[in-house]
Amino acid sequence: MSDQDREGVQKDEVTSTGRRDFMKGSVTVGAGIVGAGALALRGDEGSSTLSRFFGPSAAHAASSEGGLDFHVPPGKLDHYYGFWSGGQSGEIRIVGVPSMRELMRIPVVGRDCATGWGRDDWSKQLLGGRDSGDTHHVHLSYTDGTYDGRYVYVNDKANARLARVRCDIMQTDKITDIPNSQGTHGIFPQRHKTGLVLCNAEFRTPQPNDGRDLDDPAAYGAMHTAIDGETMEVKWQVLVEGNLDLCATDYEGKYSFATCYNSEGGVTLEGMMASDRDHLYVFNLAAIQKAVKAGKTIKVGDGSVPVVDARGKNGPYVQRIPIPKSPHGVNIDPTGKYAVCSGKLSPTVSVVDISKLDGVFAGKIKPRDAVVAEPEVGLGPLHTAFDGRGNAYTSIFIDSVITKWNIAKAIEAFDDPEVDPIIQKLDVHYQIGHTNASLSETKDADGKWLIALCKFSKDRFLPVGPLHAENDQLVDISGDKMKLVHDGPAYPEPHDCVVVRRDMIHPSKVDPRSGPRYDYYNKLAKEDGVDLLQDTKVIRKGKGRVRVYVTSVAPVYAMTEFRVKTGDEVQVIQTNLDSVEDLSHGFCMSNHDVNMVVNPRSTNSITFTAGAPGVYWYYCPWFCHALHLEMRGRMIVEA
Ligand code: CUK
Ligand code: CUA
Numbered sequence: 287m288s289d290q291d292r293e294g295v296q297k298d299e300v301t302s303t304g305r306r307d308f309m310k311g312s313v314t315v316g317a318g319i320v321g322a323g324a325l326a327l328r329g330d331e332g333s334s335t336l337s338r339f340f341g342p343s344a345a346h347a348a349s350s351e352g353g354l355d356f357h358v359p360p361g362k363l364d365h366y367y368g369f370w371s372g373g374q375s376g377e378i379r380i381v382g383v384p385s386m387r388e389l390m391r392i393p394v395v396g397r398d399c400a401t402g403w404g405r406d407d408w409s410k411q412l413l414g415g416r417d418s419g420d421t422h423h424v425h426l427s428y429t430d431g432t433y434d435g436r437y438v439y440v441n442d443k444a445n446a447r448l449a450r451v452r453c454d455i456m457q458t459d460k461i462t463d464i465p466n467s468q469g470t471h472g473i474f475p476q477r478h479k480t481g482l483v484l485c486n487a488e489f490r491t492p493q494p495n496d497g498r499d500l501d502d503p504a505a506y507g508a509m510h511t512a513i514d515g516e517t518m519e520v521k522w523q524v525l526v527e528g529n530l531d532l533c534a535t536d537y538e539g540k541y542s543f544a545t546c547y548n549s550e551g552g553v554t555l556e557g558m559m560a561s562d563r564d565h566l567y568v569f570n571l572a573a574i575q576k577a578v579k580a581g582k583t584i585k586v587g588d589g590s591v592p593v594v595d596a597r598g599k600n601g602p603y604v605q606r607i608p609i610p611k612s613p614h615g616v617n618i619d620p621t622g623k624y625a626v627c628s629g630k631l632s633p634t635v636s637v638v639d640i641s642k643l644d645g646v647f648a649g650k651i652k653p654r655d656a657v658v659a660e661p662e663v664g665l666g667p668l669h670t671a672f673d674g675r676g677n678a679y680t681s682i683f684i685d686s687v688i689t690k691w692n693i694a695k696a697i698e699a700f701d702d703p704e705v706d707p708i709i710q711k712l713d714v715h716y717q718i719g720h721t722n723a724s725l726s727e728t729k730d731a732d733g734k735w736l737i738a739l740c741k742f743s744k745d746r747f748l749p750v751g752p753l754h755a756e757n758d759q760l761v762d763i764s765g766d767k768m769k770l771v772h773d774g775p776a777y778p779e780p781h782d783c784v785v786v787r788r789d790m791i792h793p794s795k796v797d798p799r800s801g802p803r804y805d806y807y808n809k810l811a812k813e814d815g816v817d818l819l820q821d822t823k824v825i826r827k828g829k830g831r832v833r834v835y836v837t838s839v840a841p842v843y844a845m846t847e848f849r850v851k852t853g854d855e856v857q858v859i860q861t862n863l864d865s866v867e868d869l870s871h872g873f874c875m876s877n878h879d880v881n882m883v884v885n886p887r888s889t890n891s892i893t894f895t896a897g898a899p900g901v902y903w904y905y906c907p908w909f910c911h912a913l914h915l916e917m918r919g920r921m922i923v924e925a
Contacts, residue, residue: 600653
């Protein structure tokens with residue numbers, strides 16, 4: 287970047303309340319106090335300096351300069367649902383925007399003590415004996431280029447899985463293992479309809495990975511996997527030589543994309559960073575599906591999934607667009623025209639014109655000719671969001687800023703170095719990973735709120751020991767300039783988020799009793815001739831196995847005592863008959879590591895081995911009634 291360019295970059299000094307800008311901030315306060323009464327009305331500049339001295343309540347009186355009110359008073363509801371991936375917590379979190387209040391946690395691939403997820407029978411089956419994971423990327427299902435409010439998909443990088451959450455009950459309903467893959471990282475659903483969800487393997491492994499070719503890098507490869515977003519079945523895979531990082535889809539259902547930061551095929555850090563250019567892989571979905579149909583596939587591993595071999599060179603299935611250097615994020619702008627790839631080790635983002643890709647596949651233009659802009663945005667660009675007004679917002683990890691730039695100007699600047707596409711750089715605190723804006727990944731991008739998911743919080747919150755919260759910051763992007771308006775501590779480690787208008791999501795207040803979970807419970811009940819919504823019964827299932835069906839209505843279980851024998855495998859199947867909103871019960875068996883929630887009109891079950899002879903109290907752990915503490919019973923264990 288030239289000095290002149292640097293001049294043009296306006297760092298936001300006033301709203302940066304970090305210690306690094308404390309002195310600058312104090313100067314502003316001095317000036318503000320002279321300006322007296324105007325201070326509180328000056329919007330965010332006033333409010334953030336005020337809050338520094340008078341605490342957060344003073345700040346709440348004001349809205350940001352962009353004009354958006356970010357304070358959500360008690361009793362009022364947020365305008366947006368934010369869905370946050372939970373990283374190593376294995377969850378998804380629902381965060382209200384703009385309040386940034388955490389509304390719910392949805393356990394996905396990890397065990398959760400509060401709800402019993404990963405401990406109750408059905409979730410245990412779903413998790414297949416693994417109860418840890420690493421959820422990086424959340425995306426909702428689409429219809430016609432925007433969210434249809436049906437599902438949230440999330441990857442599990444740790445165990446190469448794709449999970450799905452139903453948005454009516456906000457519970458995980460399917461988890462799919464992805465074969466021949468490790469480090470399932472970028473995922474993206476198709477946007478024209480709920481079609482395929484594409485999943486990238488970040489780690490290259492020998493293909494097949496069965497003990498041969500351990501030290502032969504040429505035998506290593508990675509899979510781009512297509513999963514049916516309705517059935518969650520793996521449909522096909524494409525094998526490529528490079529690793530596959532972030533994922534994107536176009537708006538028409540023609541292409542999917544993957545960044546590749548290791549075109550060298552290195553298996554060490556030095557090896558992976560050797561070349562100046564890596565690639566954006568473009569997958570031609572129609573050509574791949576045609577090959578799958580025609581049986582032009584190979585078998586890898588157990589051969590259960592057809593694999594299209596696209597290793598080595600550009601062809602009908604995959605074209606590789608050279609991108610400097612170790613690209614990370616790839617994001618499609620809301621018009622569907624451009625794919626924006628972040629350079630990570632290059633200070634640039636590369637803008638690929640999607641309309642030129644047909645020409646690339648037809649061999650009419652070179653892959654690199656699809657790049658129409660490459661603005662310099664800062665050191666360590668990772669991910670890009672959009673406002674629907676032609677501007678892009680790229681998270682810059684090393685510089686700890688968000689760079690706002692204009693796409694059309696960046697395209698002009700590609701030929702004319704006099705043009706400066708950079709509009710503003712906003713300090714964020716600190717070391718930002720993902721950024722996303724309200725509806726940014728849809729054609730309805732509304733340019734209101736931007737979230738900065740910062741990996742380090744350092745001095746932004748009270749110290750709480752060596753492990754720090756992360757800092758999810760809220761930025762008003764409705765005006766010409768970005769304004770930082772809120773710091774939000776987050777338990778580690780959300781990677782990504784999407785921000786969805788609240789009218790797009792329709793949660794149920796009671797359990798509609800549908801889906802695979804109820805296929806399981808209805809099957810059990812049928813087997814035992816039990817009506818889950820009526821019966822309370824103890825059924826001995828041959829030697830050593832007991833099923834206990836119990837209903838509950840606040841504040842009682844329909845059964846306050848049952849008898850089993852030491853060593854029996856006991857399965858308690860509880861149905862909550864209350865249809866009252868927010869009235870959850872649960873089942874906790876003393877000293878047996880047994881605890882689960884049973885939501886209004888839900889059935890849930892848990893299995894354990896009855897301990898030494900004696901009396902064991904079971905109780906309802908969810909505060910459900912004035913007599914909630916009395917909601918309990920005795921399990922009598924006989925020798
Ligand atoms: S990755 Cu974490 S900052 Cu897994 Cu989406 Cu880019
Ligand atoms: Cu039911 Cu507490």
